[in-house]
Amino acid sequence: MTDPQLVLAERVQQALAAAFGQEYATEDPLIRPSQFADYQANVALSLAKRLRRAPREVAQAVAGALDTTDLTVEVSGPGFLNLTFGDTWIARQAQLRLEDEHLGLPPHGTHTVVIDYSAPNAAKEMHVGHLRTTIVGDTLARAHERVGNRVIRQNHLGDWGTPFGMLIEHLIDIGEEEALGRLAAGDGNAFYQEARHKFDTDPDFEERARRRVPLLQGGDPDTLRLWQEFIEYTKRYFNHVYAMLGVTLTDDDIAGESMYNPMLADVCEELEHAGVAQLSEGALCVFPPGFTGRDDQPLPLIIRKSDGGYGYATTDLAAIRYRVRDLKADRILYVVGATQALHFQMVFAGARMAGWLHDDIRAEHVQIGSVLGSDGKMFKTRSGASIKLTELLEEAVVRAEAVIADRGYDSSVRRQIARQVGMGAVKYADLSVSHDSEYVFDFDRMLALTGNTGPYLQYATARIRSIFRTGSIDPASVTGPIVLGHPAERALALQLLGFGAAVEAVATLSEPHRLCAYLFDLAQAFTTFYEGCPVLKAEDDEVRQSRLALSALTLRVLLQGLDLLGIEVPERM
Numbered sequence: 001m002t003d004p005q006l007v008l009a010e011r012v013q014q015a016l017a018a019a020f021g022q023e024y025a026t027e028d029p030l031i032r033p034s035q036f037a038d039y040q041a042n043v044a045l046s047l048a049k050r051l052r053r054a055p056r057e058v059a060q061a062v063a064g065a066l067d068t069t070d071l072t073v074e075v076s077g078p079g080f081l082n083l084t085f086g087d088t089w090i091a092r093q094a095q096l097r098l099e100d101e102h103l104g105l106p107p108h109g110t111h112t113v114v115i116d117y118s119a120p121n122a123a124k125e126m127h128v129g130h131l132r133t134t135i136v137g138d139t140l141a142r143a144h145e146r147v148g149n150r151v152i153r154q155n156h157l158g159d160w161g162t163p164f165g166m167l168i169e170h171l172i173d174i175g176e177e178e179a180l181g182r183l184a185a186g187d188g189n190a191f192y193q194e195a196r197h198k199f200d201t202d203p204d205f206e207e208r209a210r211r212r213v214p215l216l217q218g219g220d221p222d223t224l225r226l227w228q229e230f231i232e233y234t235k236r237y238f239n240h241v242y243a244m245l246g247v248t249l250t251d252d253d254i255a256g257e258s259m260y261n262p263m264l265a266d267v268c269e270e271l272e273h274a275g276v277a278q279l280s281e282g283a284l285c286v287f288p289p290g291f292t293g294r295d296d297q298p299l300p301l302i303i304r305k306s307d308g309g310y311g312y313a314t315t316d317l318a319a320i321r322y323r324v325r326d327l328k329a330d331r332i333l334y335v336v337g338a339t340q341a342l343h344f345q346m347v348f349a350g351a352r353m354a355g356w357l358h359d360d361i362r363a364e365h366v367q368i369g370s371v372l373g374s375d376g377k378m379f380k381t382r383s384g385a386s387i388k389l390t391e392l393l394e395e396a397v398v399r400a401e402a403v404i405a406d407r408g409y410d411s412s413v414r415r416q417i418a419r420q421v422g423m424g425a426v427k428y429a430d431l432s433v434s435h436d437s438e439y440v441f442d443f444d445r446m447l448a449l450t451g452n453t454g455p456y457l458q459y460a461t462a463r464i465r466s467i468f469r470t471g472s473i474d475p476a477s478v479t480g481p482i483v484l485g486h487p488a489e490r491a492l493a494l495q496l497l498g499f500g501a502a503v504e505a506v507a508t509l510s511e512p513h514r515l516c517a518y519l520f521d522l523a524q525a526f527t528t529f530y531e532g533c534p535v536l537k538a539e540d541d542e543v544r545q546s547r548l549a550l551s552a553l554t555l556r557v558l559l560q561g562l563d564l565l566g567i568e569v570p571e572r573m
């Protein structure tokens with residue numbers, strides 16, 4: 001991969017080694033975009049103290065030792081190295097991208113990555129937070145596959161636990177057919193609330209619900225059948241949401257909490273045997289070092305309650321062991337709400353004590369920030385009730401239909417475009433802010449055709465397609481050669497070279513917003529190019545071929561980038 005920043009980093013490191021000794025060959029050269037050059041390297045400022053020399057002097061020494069093939073260097077200010085590529089280098093690299101099916105990013109990954117995402121609860125509603133972990137997790141899965149890692153999706157469905165006692169009793173009360181129909185339609189939350197209400201107010205019901213729990217845990221066939229049906233019909237709703245969103249999760253990726261139930265006793269035993277867990281007031285606990293509660297008492301991770309029951313933490317420990325031992329994961333990503341940060345820190349620490357996780361087998365909590373309403377509180381409907389996701393997604397489609405221009409498409413085409421734009425808007429809004437920050441769910445903003453939005457990128461892509469349509473040219477047939485004259489051509493070509501690094505950053509840093517930012521910059525560079533440089537009506541055929549090549553390459557990068565974000569692009573908009 002000839003990412004411009006990597007090329008510069010390597011060259012500056014070589015120069016550092018030549019000027020100051022081999023021990024500086026691995027120094028971070030601190031390459032940053034610059035206003036005055038293509039990039040700047042700030043390493044001289046950070047090194048000066050250690051070398052006991054003036055930063056400018058250090059910069060001069062690096063500049064003197066730098067390989068300046070296709071590159072100009074200039075020392076500026078207190079000791080910045082301004083670095084500018086020659087046009088021919090940029091043109092040659094862009095040409096190579098045009099000819100490369102991998103767009104400069106050949107698959108090279110060696111990891112087995114388990115990605116735990118979506119994970120709604122069968123006993124409660126699937127809420128907007130689950131939407132965000134679904135969308136972010138799906139992009140991480142796609143990016144890891146793109147760089148060549150082996151990806152195993154794990155949808156850690158909340159499908160087990162004591163609430164199923166009351167849910168099954170409620171299901172029996174209202175009749176299977178009626179209950180299951182409601183669950184498949186996404187009525188799980190209301191269903192749960194009704195059951196809860198009866199549990200709290202009706203002692204008979206409470207008694208029945210309590211008696212149902214051991215029947216479920218003990219594997220009573222009738223109870224299991226009802227539970228199974230409950231889960232099946234709830235999954236239909238989840239699958240409906242996944243299909244609307246176009247995420248890659250399937251039934252095969254479901255590895256719900258219930259799956260780990262048979263492993264929990266053994267996990268506890270292993271931890272106790274290894275001396276990782278110990279009894280404390282009748283409960284089996286792990287005390288990971290460094291976690292203390294109020295009054296500085298060590299904080300326990302309870303893995304078996306004094307009544308013998310297991311909890312969320314036990315299941316997560318079993319899941320880690322399974323993912324490491326059976327799935328052979330060496331990287332496990334948990335795309336889950338930020339509110340669960342302490343839980344995961346403690347579970348990971350426990351798994352390290354058990355030897356399941358270590359330096360070569362790592363787990364990471366990709367913290368997901370909350371989605372807020374315009375009032376700054378957790379996102380709810382106007383009436384204050386929580387939101388049914390299918391209705392929210394339908395609303396996105398309806399609103400998108402009002403945004404897209406009327407070009408006389410027939411209604412089914414229009415509906416299809418609206419669906420792509422609506423879903424693209426929702427997904428891009430989730431992906432374009434850093435995953436751990438909160439953001440306000442705002443249809444008007446996410447559906448805007450200008451600014452850093454999904455529809456803007458879809459529109460930019462559709463516009464490039466229309467150039468080729470107008471010229472009756474197949475973008476795949478364009479071969480260049482790319483030559484750079486106008487500054488906007490140069491800026492676009494340089495931007496095109498950054499695609500691989502942006503995708504790589506999504507995978508290694510778990511930060512989808514970096515790819516969004518890259519694609520947004522690219523679309524803007526294309527807009528500037530398009531406004532300043534006629535393509536079909538270029539002054540001569542050489543320029544025309546080159547501009548067509550730049551347009552075709554931009555189109556491919558945008559399409560592939562949006563595909564990695566799980567965003568479909570309408571042919572026209």
Ligand SMILES: NC(=[NH2+])NCCC[C@H](N)C(=O)O
Binds near residue numbers: 319
């Ligand atoms: N391995 C995990 N704990 N994954 C996340 C599960 C999320 C949980 N079902 C919730 O909705 O909060």
